[in-house]
Amino acid sequence: MIALVDYDSGNLRSVQKALLKVGADVRVVRRPEEMAGARAVVLPGVGAFDDCVNALQRQEVLEASRQFIQSGRPFLGICVGYQALFEGSEEFNSCAAGMGVFRGKVVRFTEEPGLKIPQIGWNRIDFARPDCPLYLGIPDGSYVYFVHSFFPQPVDLSIVATRTTYGRPFASSIWSGNCFATQFHPEKSQAIGLRLLKNFVDLAGATS
DSSP states (O other): EEEOOOOOOOOOHHHHHHHHHHTTTTEEEEHHHHHHTTTTEEEESSSSSSHHHHHHTTTTHHHHHHHHTTTTTTEEETTHHHHHTSSHHHHHHOOOOOOSSSSSSEEEOOOTOOSSSSEEEEEEESSOOOTOOTTTTOTTOOOEEEEEEEEEEEGGGGGGGEEESSEEEEEEEEEEEEEEEEESSSGSSHHHHHHHHHHHHHTTTTTT
């Protein structure tokens, strides 16, 4: 079973549908005890960093997610679920602390002539770690769907799995052991996104 964390984030149902489409056994969870028997966890997210982190704290799922990652079972963060893995954010004078699984902070795109913020739409991912199992069968330079104004800056560059350029290069996904995370939305990225989610489900051995 894959636990899909529900903290009232707007893209939960689209992630659930995409996971079901690739054959996952999915359970929507809101409490730490509901995550206990999961083979993998997916933390989706849209919106502001503080809203995400504070909601996870209220449901006692922030620490439970950190502990789940430490258990060695596969974990996938999407968009703000990716950002929440880091120490903190510059968004709207943020004061909430993230999980701190990885060192680094979430920053905003720099204003540049002709650069629209947020980035909304398709952009390419370039492999920094071609061996990342999340990208099995996915060509380097594939296009995926983004909706964001902020992105993490990992201190440890060895965890960067893909880079994307939008005004400047940024870490569009990471991989460290059992922990994966993407700034883009696999559930909105058509065939490429479904392949990525299928790879994650296969890693977890959580097919229905």
